[in-house]
Amino acid sequence: MSRTREWLKFASLVTAxxxxxxxxxxxxxxxxxxxxxxxxxLERPLFxxxxxxLQEAPATLQDLGDxxxxxxxxxxxxxxxxxxxxxxxxxxxxVPSPFDQFVDPEQIxxxxxxxxxxxxxxxxxxxxxxxxxxxxxxxxxxLYDGREFSAHVVGGDANTDIAVIRIDxxxxxxxxxxxxxxxxxxxxxxxxxxxxxEAFSFSVTAGIVSGRGRGLDALRNGQWSIQDFIQTxxxxxxxxxxxxxxxxxxxxxxxxxxxxxxxxxxxxYSFAIPINLARVVAEQLIExxxxxxxxxxxxxxxxxxxxxxxxxxxxxxxxxxxxFSFSNSPAExxxxxxxxxxxxxxxxDVNYTAQLQQVVGFKQPGDRIVVTAATRASSPHCTKxxxxxxxxx
Amino acid sequence: MYETKLGLELQALSARMAxxxxxxxxxxxxxxxxxxxxxxxxxxxxxxxxxxxxxxxDIITHVNDERVRTLEDMEAALASIEAGxxxxxxxxxxxxxxxxxxxxxxRAAGSGN
Numbered sequence: 001m002s003r004t005r006e007w008l009k010f011a012s013l014v015t016a017x018x019x020x021x022x023x024x025x026x027x028x029x030x031x032x033x034x035x036x037x038x039x040x041x042l043e044r045p046l047f048x049x050x051x052x053x054l055q056e057a058p059a060t061l062q063d064l065g066d067x068x069x070x071x072x073x074x075x076x077x078x079x080x081x082x083x084x085x086x087x088x089x090x091x092x093x094x095v096p097s098p099f100d101q102f103v104d105p106e107q108i109x110x111x112x113x114x115x116x117x118x119x120x121x122x123x124x125x126x127x128x129x130x131x132x133x134x135x136x137x138x139x140x141x142x143l144y145d146g147r148e149f150s151a152h153v154v155g156g157d158a159n160t161d162i163a164v165i166r167i168d169x170x171x172x173x174x175x176x177x178x179x180x181x182x183x184x185x186x187x188x189x190x191x192x193x194x195x196x197x198e199a200f201s202f203s204v205t206a207g208i209v210s211g212r213g214r215g216l217d218a219l220r221n222g223q224w225s226i227q228d229f230i231q232t233x234x235x236x237x238x239x240x241x242x243x244x245x246x247x248x249x250x251x252x253x254x255x256x257x258x259x260x261x262x263x264x265x266x267x268x269y270s271f272a273i274p275i276n277l278a279r280v281v282a283e284q285l286i287e288x289x290x291x292x293x294x295x296x297x298x299x300x301x302x303x304x305x306x307x308x309x310x311x312x313x314x315x316x317x318x319x320x321x322x323x324f325s326f327s328n329s330p331a332e333x334x335x336x337x338x339x340x341x342x343x344x345x346x347x348x349d350v351n352y353t354a355q356l357q358q359v360v361g362f363k364q365p366g367d368r369i370v371v372t373a374a375t376r377a378s379s380p381h382c383t384k385x386x387x388x389x390x391x392x393x
Numbered sequence: 394m395y396e397t398k399l400g401l402e403l404q405a406l407s408a409r410m411a412x413x414x415x416x417x418x419x420x421x422x423x424x425x426x427x428x429x430x431x432x433x434x435x436x437x438x439x440x441x442x443x444x445x446x447x448x449x450x451d452i453i454t455h456v457n458d459e460r461v462r463t464l465e466d467m468e469a470a471l472a473s474i475e476a477g478x479x480x481x482x483x484x485x486x487x488x489x490x491x492x493x494x495x496x497x498x499x500r501a502a503g504s505g506n
Contacts, residue, residue, distance in 0.1 A: 299493055301439070306479045306498035323494040339481055339496045 067248055071190055072204045074250040077144045077173040078119045079243060080126055081194045081201045082151070082165070084136035086111045116193030116243030117141070117165065118252065119174045120282065124149075124167040127282050128242030129257050129273075130156040133163045141167050144202055155285030159293075160361075161257055161273060162281040163242075175244055178251030180274035183230060185209050191234040191256050191270070193243025200239075207234030207270070213354050214271060216258055228354035229271040230254045236270035245272040254278075280362050294363035296371070297329020298322070300353050303341045311341050311374035317351040318343040318374065336373055344372035398471055398501040399480065400433015401426050402442070405464055406452060416492045417452070421485040424467045426451040435499045440484065448489050455483035476503035 056062075115132030119125070126141065133139065139151040149167035156163035187209045194201040215227030232245060236256050245254035254272030261267040284291045299322045308316045318341040324332045336342075344350055345359045346369055363369055395402050403424040410425075411417045428442050429435050443450040453461060456470035457480060474480055482497045 299495075301495070304438075304498060306500055307496075310479050310481065310498060320496060322496050338483070338494070 068190065068204070068206055071246060071248060071250045072192070075118075075175060075190075075192055075244065075246050075252075076202050076204070078175040079144060079192050079202060080117045080119065081142040081198065082115045082117050082126075082128060082132055082242065083140045083142075083198075084113045084115065084133055085138045085140075086136050087138060111136075114194060114197050114239055115241040116239065116256070118192075118242075118244045119172050120177070122170060122172045122174055124169050124172060125154065125282075125286060126151065126165045126167065127255060127278055128163050128165060129255065130158050130161045130163040131257075132242045133165060134158065139165055141165070142201075143172075155289040155291075157281050157285065157291045159291070160277060160281050162255065162278050162285070164282050164285045175246075176249075176251045177279065178247055178249070178253040178275060180230065180253045180276045183209050183212060183247075183253055183274075185211060188248050189232050189234055189253065190246050190248075191232070191236050191240060191243060191272075192246065193236070193240035193256060195235070195237035195239045197239050205235040207232045210269070213352055215354060216260070216271060228274055228277065228358050229258070230274055232270050232272060233268050234270055235266045237266050238264070240270075274358075277358055277361070292364055293361050294365050294367055294369075295325075295329075296331040296360055297325045298331045298336070299325055300342075300356065302352050307339075307341055308374075310339075311376055313341060313343070313374050317349075319350060319353050319356045321373075331371070334371060336371065337375060340373040340375045342371055342373045346370050347372070395428065395430040395433060396467075396471070398434075398474055398476075399482075399499050400430030400435045400502060401440070402428030402430075403453070403464060403467060404443075406450075410450070414487065416487055417485075421452055421454060422462050423452045423454045423485070424461065424464050426453065426484075434502045435497075438497050438499055439495065440497060441486070441488070448487070450487045452485045452487070453482050454485050454494075455481075457481050458483075471501075474501045476501055 057065075113132065113136065115128060117126040117128035117132070120127050133153050133156055139153070141149045141151045143149075147169075149169060151165040151167045154164040154166050185208075189207060189209055191205045191207070193203065195203050195205075209230060210233050211231035212228075214229040214231045216229060230245065230253070232254075234245065236259055240256045243256045244252040245256050247253050252275050254275055255278045256270065256272045258271040259266060260269040260271070281291055300319045301322060303313070303316060303318045303320045305316045307320050308314075308318070321331065321336060321338050321340050321342065323338055342350055342356060345356065348359070350356045350359060360369070404427045406417070406422055406425050411422060425443050426440055429438075429440060440451050441449050453467065455461060456467065459466075459470050461467045461470055471480070478501050480499050480501055482499065484495050484497050486493055486495055
């Protein structure tokens with residue numbers, strides 16, 4: 001017994017630490033300077049070099065560097081710097097975060113924050129994080145070319161932390177959209193944004209995809225929260241929030257949103273919202289000003305090896321149904337049962353809970369979807385031995 | 394004393410505990426988990442020993458779809474389970490002000506270990 005208790009204590013400490021350590025990446029109070037344009041290179045060096053450089057840079061590194069530079073050139077014009085302010089009083093507090101130490105909780109009067117965003121349409125629609133705009137009512141957007149605009153919020157969704165704002169202008173440069181579903185762990189990615197505020201605006205940092213499908217409990221904002229972050233080691237800091245994470249073709253694969261850190265600054269673990277999710281949310285926000293989500297009405301967890309064995313799956317994957325969230329939930333009506341493992345939606349494999357939440361979250365209430373579940377052979381309501389489509393009796 | 398097949402320490406849900414918590418209805422009555430054998434088959438399952446101070450209690454309501462209300466029911470339900478067989482538990486988990494039903498599957502150990 002005592003060993004069990006000790007272990008539990010350890011587990012709960014670890015959880016508490018993780019909760020404290022995850023933070024949104026907006027800036028509360030950092031130095032501001034003019035939006036720095038890239039400096040013109042000097043005509044001649046001021047000093048001689050101590051020794052001769054290599055005659056030629058190793059080709060692979062030269063290519064890599066050139067590639068990064070090309071990506072930066074292509075994407076930066078569509079990235080924006082957002083300065084948000086609340087006209088009076090203290091706006092809604094964001095999640096408790098290490099940044100709170102920079103903000104006086106009793107502060108009265110204008111409050112400011114800065115973040116990043118990117119243009120998705122030439123007529124001024126910008127994707128950013130909901131936490132960049134939530135609680136503020138005035139938004140000043142600066143483009144890479146130095147033009148400044150006032151923006152208004154089109155809509156925001158706290159569950160996915162995506163918001164769309166708009167500036168009134170045409171003919172603007174836009175980003176190219178990628179596909180976050182095909183991202184591979186180990187692939188190069190670049191983050192572009194405004195870390196630590198205006199002084200370092202339009203910074204480009206590089207890293208690789210470190211992981212996918214990450215859940216961040218501290219950012220959970222209700223039962224519908226979608227927990228499917230892309231993890232990267234590209235440096236992301238307060239102020240990068242809402243900026244794009246792009247692949248080496250300059251296509252946006254994620255929206256930089258959070259970091260895991262004990263200090264509140266980059267420690268190697270950055271998180272971005274998959275662009276496929278952000279896109280769907282943004283489209284709905286632009287169309288309706290809000291997001292409507294379908295629900296199967298189930299509580300779920302990832303399947304364990306024992307679950308897979310009981311239902312006759314040859315590999316450990318899929319989402320186990322614990323229970324139905326309300327009576328007569330759509331899943332219950334379809335004949336699914338607690339203990340079944342959902343392995344596909346509309347014919348596409350579903351391997352873990354965040355993936356299921358995302359796929360279902362893309363649907364509209366009333367949409368018909370085909371759920372494929374593995375169920376127990378002896379199940380009284382399902383005659384097929386191990387696999388069944390929708391498992392209708 | 395751990396129940397040897399699942400490596401769980403169980404106690405009857407006291408009438409007082411059941412009555413004092415409005416989330417525990419008649420349909421949730423069953424043996425409560427008071428300990429988990431750190432070397433047993435349930436050691437890595439999403440189960441938590443009861444902790445009155447934190448307001449945590451896991452109540453087993455079904456074993457392989459069979460309703461269990463008492464320790465005797467539990468014993469009877471497990472009697473025919475062989476080592477290596479996977480047991481499906483339905484557990485009503487109360488944690489603080491949340492309560493939810495979960496499915497937890499445990500591979501039974503031999504009763505001799």
